[in-house]
Amino acid sequence: AQRVTQPEKLLSVFKGAPVELKCNYSYSGSPELFWYVQYSRQRLQLLLRHISRESIKGFTADLNKGETSFHLKKPFAQEEDSAMYYCALTDNAGNMLTFGGGTRLMVKP
Amino acid sequence: DTGVSQNPRHKITKRGQNVTFRCDPISEHNRLYWYRQTLGQGPEFLTYFQNEAQLEKSRLLSDRFSAERPKGSFSTLEIQRTEQGDSAMYLCASTPSGGPYEQYFGPGTRLTVT
Numbered sequence: 001a002q003r004v005t006q007p008e009k010l011l012s013v014f015k016g017a018p019v020e021l022k023c024n025y026s027y028s029g030s031p032e033l034f035w036y037v038q039y040s041r042q043r044l045q046l047l048l049r050h051i052s053r054e055s056i057k058g059f060t061a062d063l064n065k066g067e068t069s070f071h072l073k074k075p076f077a078q079e080e081d082s083a084m085y086y087c088a089l090t091d092n093a094g095n096m097l098t099f100g101g102g103t104r105l106m107v108k109p
Numbered sequence: 110d111t112g113v114s115q116n117p118r119h120k121i122t123k124r125g126q127n128v129t130f131r132c133d134p135i136s137e138h139n140r141l142y143w144y145r146q147t148l149g150q151g152p153e154f155l156t157y158f159q160n161e162a163q164l165e166k167s168r169l170l171s172d173r174f175s176a177e178r179p180k181g182s183f184s185t186l187e188i189q190r191t192e193q194g195d196s197a198m199y200l201c202a203s204t205p206s207g208g209p210y211e212q213y214f215g216p217g218t219r220l221t222v223t
Contacts, residue, residue: 004151006151043112043113043215043216043217045213046211046212086151090210095165096165096167097152097154097212098154099151099152099153101149101150101151102149102150102151
């Protein structure tokens with residue numbers, strides 16, 4: 001069965017500090033990995049996906065198949081990055097998403 | 110088209126009552142998904158449609174739950190004989206079929222069963 005684990009419920013950093021939100025997954029095939037974000041009073045939205053290999057709002061994530069991880073990183077956190085972040089995977093058929101439990105990122109001034 | 114919409118946004122009901130939620134996907138999105146999210150957890154998949162066909166259902170979807178998508182447009186999720194454990198946020202998402210698999214989420218319907 002596929003599973004996504006985000007070990008940290010809460011991550012608190014100061015503005016300008018580096019950020020790493022951890023995500024580990026288990027899946028028998030080759031999944032597609034995503035990071036979704038939910039800002040306060042907004043709906044869940046896609047932040048980035050591994051196949052795009054792009055940086056969004058300064059965030060990057062590298063898929064490490066050996067360690068089955070897809071950690072989200074940003075070198076310098078901003079206050080507007082404060083939000084709930086969810087790691088998710090889906091199979092190549094593009095069916096349902098399996099989400100991790102989420103990590104709340106708080107960036108303090 | 111302003112995105113996926115869901116109605117109602119909030120629903121309070123007494124245990125044992127039936128409730129129905131509606132989701133209107135983005136126009137021309139063939140796939141429609143329902144998820145449930147409880148406090149402190151990530152969303153959990155319930156079911157999804159490709160056009161009007163319901164292709165997959167989670168084991169979380171007990172017999173009291175039923176979903177439809179007549180004519181492949183909007184979808185409804187009905188919960189019969191609600192229980193307190195049904196209290197959650199119910200999310201709907203849509204995506205075009207064939208990829209690129211980004212799911213666009215609605216604002217959700219928050220159900221409270223008293």
